[in-house]
Amino acid sequence: MLDKKLVKILDNIAILLEIKGENPFKSRAYSNAATLIRENQIDVFKEVQDGTLGNIKGFGEALVKKLTDYVQNGKMSYYEKLTSEIPESLVDIIKINSMGPKKTKLVYEELGIKTVNELEDSCLNGSLAKVKGFTDKTIEIILNSIAHKKASKGLFLQNSVIEYAEKLLNQLKSDYDIIDAEISGSYRRFAETISELQIIASTKNPETINEKFKSIFGAELKGSQLKLTTNENVPVTIEFIKPEEYIFKLHESTGSDDYISAFNNLIKEKGKKSYSYFKSEVELYNEIGIQFVTPELRESSKALEKAKQFKIPKLIGNSDLKGMLHVHSNWSDGRNTILEMALKSKELGFEYIVMCDHSRSAGYTNGLSIERVQAQHEEINKLNNENHGIKILKGIESDILNDGSLDYPEEVLDSLDIVVASIHSSFNMSKSKMTKRIIAALASPFTTILGHPTGRLLTSRQPYEVDIREIIDAAADYGKIIEINSNPYRLDLSWENVIYAKEKGVKIAINPDSHKTTTLEDVFIGVKVARKGWLEAKDVVNCLDYDDFMREVVKK
DNA sequence: GCCGTTTTCGGCCCGACTGTTTTCAGTCG
Numbered sequence: 295m296l297d298k299k300l301v302k303i304l305d306n307i308a309i310l311l312e313i314k315g316e317n318p319f320k321s322r323a324y325s326n327a328a329t330l331i332r333e334n335q336i337d338v339f340k341e342v343q344d345g346t347l348g349n350i351k352g353f354g355e356a357l358v359k360k361l362t363d364y365v366q367n368g369k370m371s372y373y374e375k376l377t378s379e380i381p382e383s384l385v386d387i388i389k390i391n392s393m394g395p396k397k398t399k400l401v402y403e404e405l406g407i408k409t410v411n412e413l414e415d416s417c418l419n420g421s422l423a424k425v426k427g428f429t430d431k432t433i434e435i436i437l438n439s440i441a442h443k444k445a446s447k448g449l450f451l452q453n454s455v456i457e458y459a460e461k462l463l464n465q466l467k468s469d470y471d472i473i474d475a476e477i478s479g480s481y482r483r484f485a486e487t488i489s490e491l492q493i494i495a496s497t498k499n500p501e502t503i504n505e506k507f508k509s510i511f512g513a514e515l516k517g518s519q520l521k522l523t524t525n526e527n528v529p530v531t532i533e534f535i536k537p538e539e540y541i542f543k544l545h546e547s548t549g550s551d552d553y554i555s556a557f558n559n560l561i562k563e564k565g566k567k568s569y570s571y572f573k574s575e576v577e578l579y580n581e582i583g584i585q586f587v588t589p590e591l592r593e594s595s596k597a598l599e600k601a602k603q604f605k606i607p608k609l610i611g612n613s614d615l616k617g618m619l620h621v622h623s624n625w626s627d628g629r630n631t632i633l634e635m636a637l638k639s640k641e642l643g644f645e646y647i648v649m650c651d652h653s654r655s656a657g658y659t660n661g662l663s664i665e666r667v668q669a670q671h672e673e674i675n676k677l678n679n680e681n682h683g684i685k686i687l688k689g690i691e692s693d694i695l696n697d698g699s700l701d702y703p704e705e706v707l708d709s710l711d712i713v714v715a716s717i718h719s720s721f722n723m724s725k726s727k728m729t730k731r732i733i734a735a736l737a738s739p740f741t742t743i744l745g746h747p748t749g750r751l752l753t754s755r756q757p758y759e760v761d762i763r764e765i766i767d768a769a770a771d772y773g774k775i776i777e778i779n780s781n782p783y784r785l786d787l788s789w790e791n792v793i794y795a796k797e798k799g800v801k802i803a804i805n806p807d808s809h810k811t812t813t814l815e816d817v818f819i820g821v822k823v824a825r826k827g828w829l830e831a832k833d834v835v836n837c838l839d840y841d842d843f844m845r846e847v848v849k850k
Numbered sequence: 851g852c853c854g855t856t857t858t859c860g861g862c863c864c865g866a867c868t869g870t871t872t873t874c875a876g877t878c879g
Contacts (some may be wrong), residue, residue: 316851317851318862319851319852319861319862320851320852321851322851322852322862323851323852323862324851326851326852327851327852351852351853352852352853353852354851354852354853355851355852356851356852357851357852391877391878392868392869392876392877392878393877394876394877394878395876395877396875396876396877397876397877427869427870427875427876429869429870431868431869431870432868432869655865655866656865656879657863657864657865657866657879658863658864658865658878658879659863659879660863660864696866696867718879719865719866719867719878719879720866720867721878721879722867722868
């Protein structure tokens with residue numbers, strides 16, 4: 295079992311040491327340890343018991359001693375001592391834009407600021423402006439960042455609750471008193487972020503069952519609903535429903551307000567009764583005489599208009615994907631070799647993979663120099679000659695430089711099958727400059743795909759200022775592809791803009807942007823975004839088989 | 851604080867941008 299509390303302690307130690315001004319490499323040793331435990335699911339408790347923790351690279355004498363202390367005593371005295379010297383709450387301040395370790399330390403020492411709220415107050419009451427290095431511009435950035443953090447408070451990624459949600463659901467379903475259960479709400483619609491988890495369960499005795507599950511889950515009873523909170527503070531509501539009302543209630547709690555109110559009007563128009571018994575949602579839609587609407591599309595009443603005309607297309611599904619695009623390897627900042635990434639993709643049913651390591655300007659990612667691009671091509675040629683049952687294509691994720699140009703001279707770009715062009719620097723450009731910059735990159739004959747087009751990180755980083763509709767229009771003009779980045783933190787192009795892109799005839803690529811074999815399956819999260827954006831297999835370039843992809847995308 | 855090793859200590863990822871600098875420190879990806 296991954297000890298999330300321990301991982302957080304190690305991450306916090308790393309930050310607090312940085313703020314203290316300790317040797318940065320000492321700080322990094324702690325954050326490395328946290329990353330190692332998280333990514334390799336290291337069972338620290340077991341390793342300590344077996345005395346084998348020190349055999350793992352990255353855990354030296356000092357860390358083994360501290361982790362042993364933690365395992366044996368349930369707390370780490372080193373951490374307790376550290377947080378008695380310097381407030382733990384400073385780790386939240388360092389996450390505010392433009393607040394790094396130095397500035398965090400400065401405001402703590404000069405103004406005694408320990409929390410984000412105190413930092414906000416000092417921005418507003420003018421005391422921060424008196425500290426050296428904090429100009430109006432900096433204060434504006436800080437206030438914006440705090441506002442964004444506050445707006446994201448209470449929002450959670452689908453990805454962060456999925457494990458918990460499924461466990462809870464299975465627990466319910468395995469109970470003999472429960473006939474059926476399903477997660478509903480915005481989670482079932484696959485909204486980008488959710489504020490709560492809603493579960494609907496059917497049972498013959500909804501009046502009495504609350505008491506039973508109240509104690510099982512340690513929940514609170516409010517009206518007819520059970521309320522609880524996950525370890526990550528996600529509010530959960532469970533509602534028990536009689537079998538004859540179950541499908542209707544599940545449907546009602548899944549759609550957006552707009553959708554459901556339009557749906558209810560439709561029921562009235564047809565003169566139907568709301569609470570008649572349905573075996574499935576499909577049956578419910580049949581009864582009303584309209585086409586079934588899949589949960590992802592139940593955002594807007596417009597979907598119902600299409601359903602009345604039976605004009606909802608067959609949406610893309612996981613098995614339509616044939617190409618794994620935009621994948622990193624250990625040639626840049628990925629964890630696995632090209633072959634490992636390829637073989638895992640093959641296992642997932644893919645015909646071809648396009649390696650897109652970082653380009654030379656992305657120094658911190660070990661981006662490829664021109665020589666290393668060539669060396670990687672030799673490696674790919676060798677692997678293809680060995681024939682591992684999956685085709686490997688030569689791509690790059692090229693930084694879009696400040697002037698909109700790509701990161702290599704033409705002859706290097708020309709040697710590549712695919713160029714994914716992405717922004718990785720100068721996020722703070724003005725909207726018009728950033729828009730021009732990206733359009734300039736789209737205009738390059740070497741650009742194939744625009745990567746993560748808004749640069750957002752859900753709940754943690756705002757998108758950069760950009761006129762995304764203008765970008766989509768330009769992609770349509772130049773015949774370029776736009777990516778749905780399937781990284782659960784990104785998910786851009788957003789589903790709303792996917793709808794717009796489809797209207798404009800822009801083709802989409804669903805890309806995992808994966809840095810290790812274990813996240814290649816993220817690509818199927820991107821499929822959900824595509825479905826929510828009404829895409830069919832024909833709209834998505836990596837649904838093309840290898841020969842068609844080579845002809846229609848690479849050769850072009 | 852860890853690693854690798856010339857088993858004792860140097861190297862550990864770095865380049866660009868930003869704001870405030872007039873030559874640089876801090877933040878960021």
